Each structure stands twice: as C-alpha cells, then as structure tokens.
Amino acid sequence: MRIGILGSAFDPPHKGHIEVARRAKHALRLERLILVPTRVPPHKAAPSLPGALRFKMARIAAGKRRRWTVSDMELKRQGVSYTRDTIYELKKRYPGDEIFWIIGSDSLASMPWKWKGGYDILDLCTFVAVRRPGYSLNRVSKRILKKVVLLCGAKKDISSSTIRELF
Numbered sequence: 127m128r129i130g131i132l133g134s135a136f137d138p139p140h141k142g143h144i145e146v147a148r149r150a151k152h153a154l155r156l157e158r159l160i161l162v163p164t165r166v167p168p169h170k171a172a173p174s175l176p177g178a179l180r181f182k183m184a185r186i187a188a189g190k191r192r193r194w195t196v197s198d199m200e201l202k203r204q205g206v207s208y209t210r211d212t213i214y215e216l217k218k219r220y221p222g223d224e225i226f227w228i229i230g231s232d233s234l235a236s237m238p239w240k241w242k243g244g245y246d247i248l249d250l251c252t253f254v255a256v257r258r259p260g261y262s263l264n265r266v267s268k269r270i271l272k273k274v275v276l277l278c279g280a281k282k283d284i285s286s287s288t289i290r291e292l293f
Contacts, residue, residue: 127158127224128156128223128226129158129223129225130151130156131160131162131212131225131226131227132146132161132228133164133207133227135164135170136187137174137180138175138180138183139180139186143161144187149278150277153277154226156226158193158195160197161184162197162199165200167207168208177198199216209227209242209247210242210250211242226275227251228254228256229253229255230256230258231261231276232258232261234253234263234266235265235266245269253275254275
C-alpha cells in the first residue's frame with residue numbers, strides 16, 4: 127500500500143494542509159493518507175493549542191474523506207517530535223508498505239542538516255515536497271533535490287501562524 131504522511135502542528139489545521147495532502151494523494155496515487163499532529167516541533171515554538179484539541183481539529187479537517195485518518199502517535203510520545211522517530215514507528219506499523227513523507231517547500235529548505243538523522247533521513251522513505259509560494263528551492267542542494275519528489279502547490283499561501291495572528 128502507498129501511504130502518505132502529513133505531519134504538522136495543525137495549530138490550527140487549515141485549507142492549505144488539506145490542499146497539500148489532496149495534491150500529494152492524487153499525484154502519487156496514494157491509497158491512504160495519515161495526518162500526524164506533532165507534540166513538540168523541534169524547529170518551531172511549541173504549539174499554542176493543546177494536543178488533544180489539535181488532534182480533534184485535524185480529524186474535523188480530514189472529514190469523511192475516503193482513506194484519510196489522523197494519528198496521535200506523536201502526541202502520545204514524550205518529548206520532541208522528530209520525523210525520523212515517527213518514520214521508524216510507521217515502518218514497524220506498516221511493514222512492506224511504501225511511505226511518502228509530505229512536507230512544504232519551506233521545510234525542505236531547512237532539511238536535512240537541521241533534522242535529526244541528517245541526510246540519512248532521506249533514505250528512510252520517499253520525501254515529497256509541495257511548493258509553497260515565496261519559498262525558493264534555489265538554496266537547496268542537488269544532493270537533497272535528487273532524493274525528493276517535487277509537486278506543484280497552491281497559488282495562495284496559507285499558514286497556521288498567519289491564521290493565529292488574525293485572532
């Protein structure tokens with residue numbers, strides 16, 4: 127089975143998250159999509175909303191879309207939520223399945239030198255970067271780009287931080 131994973135703080139979840147997941151699911155013919163709210167992101171401030179509420183909102187955002195689920199695996203884990211640890215856990219849960227880790231192009235620009243596991247994390251599964259307006263990939267090394275599937279993103283950029291600033 128081809129499984130797409132979209133990890134995020136979902137603080138709050140929004141149409142941008144759903145659009146990224148939808149585009150990846152369609153373009154890569156993913157058979158299942160899992161949204162994974164993070165407990166404590168390693169490269170950002172801690173989420174402003176409690177994990178249980180972000181989990182519930184992610185479930186509402188996923189709605190009744192066929193083969194979309196939300197996992198609380200990172201919320202249950204203590205400490206910082208590292209992508210590498212989540213991928214290892216997913217590989218144990220879904221042995222033999224193909225895992226696609228979906229990120230925005232803004233996250234791609236900071237990986238893997240800032241990510242736990244460094245460049246080796248790119249070999250754990252297929253990384254998929256969805257382009258976000260305003261985030262150039264010019265500074266991303268060819269070593270990284272050759273291991274990542276790039277997808278076109280939405281024309282409008284939406285972020286949870288912008289939504290929080292409005293309220």
